[in-house]
Amino acid sequence: MAYLSVLTVVVPNFANAQEPPLNLQDAVSIAVQEDPWLTASKQTQEAFASEAIASSSLPDPTISFTAASFPVDSFSSRQEGMAQLVVGVSQAFPRGDTLSLSRKQKNQLAQKQPFLRADRIAKVKTTVTKLWLDVFFSQQSIRLIESDRALFEQLVSTAKASYTSTEGKARQQDVIRAQLELTRLDDRLTLLRQKEERLLSELSEWIGVIAKSRLPDDLPSLTLKKTLLSPSTIPKQALYELIKEHPVLQAIDQDILASETSVELAQQGYKPQWSANLKYGHRNDDPSGNDRADLLSVGVTFDVPLFTDNKQDKQVRSAKFKTEAKKTEKLLVARQLIANLRSTFVELNRLNERAALYHEELLPQMSAQSEAALTAYNNDDGDFAEAVRSQIAEIDAKIDALAIAINRQKLIAEANYLLLSGV
Numbered sequence: 001m002a003y004l005s006v007l008t009v010v011v012p013n014f015a016n017a018q019e020p021p022l023n024l025q026d027a028v029s030i031a032v033q034e035d036p037w038l039t040a041s042k043q044t045q046e047a048f049a050s051e052a053i054a055s056s057s058l059p060d061p062t063i064s065f066t067a068a069s070f071p072v073d074s075f076s077s078r079q080e081g082m083a084q085l086v087v088g089v090s091q092a093f094p095r096g097d098t099l100s101l102s103r104k105q106k107n108q109l110a111q112k113q114p115f116l117r118a119d120r121i122a123k124v125k126t127t128v129t130k131l132w133l134d135v136f137f138s139q140q141s142i143r144l145i146e147s148d149r150a151l152f153e154q155l156v157s158t159a160k161a162s163y164t165s166t167e168g169k170a171r172q173q174d175v176i177r178a179q180l181e182l183t184r185l186d187d188r189l190t191l192l193r194q195k196e197e198r199l200l201s202e203l204s205e206w207i208g209v210i211a212k213s214r215l216p217d218d219l220p221s222l223t224l225k226k227t228l229l230s231p232s233t234i235p236k237q238a239l240y241e242l243i244k245e246h247p248v249l250q251a252i253d254q255d256i257l258a259s260e261t262s263v264e265l266a267q268q269g270y271k272p273q274w275s276a277n278l279k280y281g282h283r284n285d286d287p288s289g290n291d292r293a294d295l296l297s298v299g300v301t302f303d304v305p306l307f308t309d310n311k312q313d314k315q316v317r318s319a320k321f322k323t324e325a326k327k328t329e330k331l332l333v334a335r336q337l338i339a340n341l342r343s344t345f346v347e348l349n350r351l352n353e354r355a356a357l358y359h360e361e362l363l364p365q366m367s368a369q370s371e372a373a374l375t376a377y378n379n380d381d382g383d384f385a386e387a388v389r390s391q392i393a394e395i396d397a398k399i400d401a402l403a404i405a406i407n408r409q410k411l412i413a414e415a416n417y418l419l420l421s422g423v
Contacts, residue, residue, distance in 0.1 A: 022213035024132050024220045031128040031206040032121055041120065045113035052106035056099045064088040068281060077284040084281035084295060092275045096268035105261040112254035118247035122420045124206070129222075129413040131203045136215050137406045138196035141399050145189055148395050152182045155388065174384040181388055219405055222412040225419045228345045236338055243337045245421035252330040259323040266319040269312040272302040341418045348411045351404055358401040370394040 032038070069082035077083045155178045204211035226242065228234060243249070281295035305312060373390040377383070 021216040023216055027132050027207055028125045028128050031124050035124055037120055038117055041113045041117045045110045048106050048110035052103045055106055056103035059092050061089055061091045078287050084283045086279050086281040088279035090275055090277035095273045096271035098268045101261055101265050105258050108254055108258040112251050115247040115251035122417045126413050126417045128206050130410050133406050133410055135199045138192050139215055140402055142192050144398050145185055149185050177388055222409050224412055225416050239338045239341055242419060256326045259326050263319040266315040269315055270305055274302045276300050337418055344411055344415045351408045355404050363397055363401060366394045366397040
């Protein structure tokens with residue numbers, strides 16, 4: 001009878017070997033450089049900075065031209081002594097410290113943008129890292145199956161030869177089983193290629209057509225910024241210390257500062273608003289030709305905030321509630337970050353355990369079982385179906401081990417985002 005041998009897994013390059021591979025670091029860098037959101041954020045910051053200067057400026061003065069006290073019977077400027085042409089200018093002054101507080105608030109909102117950009121960059125890096133790893137998993141899975149597919153083609157040929165041989169022990173169902181498993185492998189390859197195309201399309205949204213480049217053969221090794229030994233038992237306060245400098249929380253801090261300034265602005269409503277005015281009136285000579293003196297008027301006006309119950313009091317109250325709402329928002333975001341950090345490290349610890357189990361025990365056992373089943377079949381002492389099952393199980397175990405390694409790297413990327421601090 002024909003004999004089968006265990007094939008060594010060879011991972012071939014499916015693209016031009018001279019084309020430089022798209023490593024993870026390059027993909028992340030391109031995505032950050034090409035992200036239009038970051039440009040919009042810088043423009044928003046510049047807009048707030050310009051608004052800060054504009055909001056701290058006095059309102060434009062008001063100029064008036066008036067024909068005052070003209071007699072309606074003749075409209076002559078000489079007939080009546082009070083008839084005059086008046087030029088006036090008035091200047092309003094906002095309440096209290098409104099101007100300086102408005103500038104302060106706009107600058108606080110402008111300073112929020114660097115924190116938002118730091119958070120956005122970290123999110124982009126995490127998202128692109130996960131997509132790149134998903135593409136890597138699909139491509140490596142395809143390579144693993146393609147490398148083992150040759151063994152199943154050999155199984156089909158061997159089963160057919162044994163079935164047609166007078167000395168062979170293979171049955172018709174062995175031939176059918178071998179062909180069936182080969183067909184299933186082809187179906188898995190089709191599904192994996194379909195998934196790869198979808199993932200490449202998603203990745204290209206971030207880095208463009210370079211996403212179609214081949215990836216390296218080796219899985220990159222990401223490292224944790226910090227390691228939690230027993231995340232499930234660490235108190236919340238200790239976890240909060242790890243995430244309290246996260247940019248998304250610092251951005252909310254800027255919102256809180258701006259909201260507190262809004263309270264101060266609302267409190268300026270209790271102060272009067274002043275306005276100064278200057279008027280110069282020119283009078284013509286009287287009918288006898290005698291000179292009439294021109295007139296000058298100077299004055300100030302101001303309002304008196306007396307009825308504050310339904311206006312100023314409510315505005316201050318509203319501003320204070322908005323500030324408390326921002327503080328509550330920060331609390332909720334911090335709780336979510338802590339929960340995500342805890343669950344990420346718990347899952348990461350479990351994946352570390354599974355990775356060790358696969359590499360130290362499961363994969364060697366699967367390889368030994370597969371080789372033993374093929375050897376037994378070659379020696380007419382084993383079952384063909386068992387030889388096929390053992391090969392399928394080994395392929396599945398290799399892909400599962402790869403999935404564990406990929407998921408571990410994705411969790412590390414997520415943990416590093418959660419542990420981000422500074423701008």
